[in-house]
Amino acid sequence: MSVEVKIGIENTARELSLSTTEKADKVYKSVADALATGEGVLELTDEKGSRVLVPASKISYVEVGSSESRRVGFGAS
Template sequence: MSVEVKIGIENSPRELSLTSKDDADKVYKTVTTALASGDGVLELTDEKGSRVLVPAAKIAYVEVGSAESRRVGFGAA
């Protein structure tokens, strides 16, 4: 199951959004480890294998949610 991750970055009007193949618990653990180190770097990998690196000191917020739950269109229930 994939999860959608949204990262708010200080002094940036847009958030960084990606879909990760990892489960939510693993993403939470990765984020908390990066934030605990203070001067560390948050490293996540998206569905396509691209790595995303964000300086932990610049992270304003991280939102983790299920990517499967979003349905758009006329058939959405």
Template sequence: MEVKIGIQQAARELVVETDAEADTVEKQVAAALEDGSALALTDTKGRRILVPGAKIAYVEIGGGVAGHVGFLRS
């Protein structure tokens, strides 16, 4: 699942592809916004991304993998 995070005073948004469920990500975002703690997400390659909750402008949860190229095996 794709998660787009807009960060205050940053020209570009942060795009993270994660295996986490939408409900889980939403709860993590809500907690970070509520108390200003860091939003911690793990991407599909196992990297950990931390975003300060006080600097989050918006979060878009959902969507697929943009530009994913592959072949189907039958």
């Protein structure tokens, strides 16, 4: 099961959206650790193995949820 993560970044019109195979608890911990000092970097790895780095000081919000419950469109079952 994959987890969908949406990150709002200051002064950016669009949010950053990615799916990861990490568990939601691990994602929450990564976000909390990065925001603890405000000087850290949030690092996540998507399903394809690409790493995403976001400066904690630029994060507006983070949404974490299961991407399995929102399947819509062609090929959705």
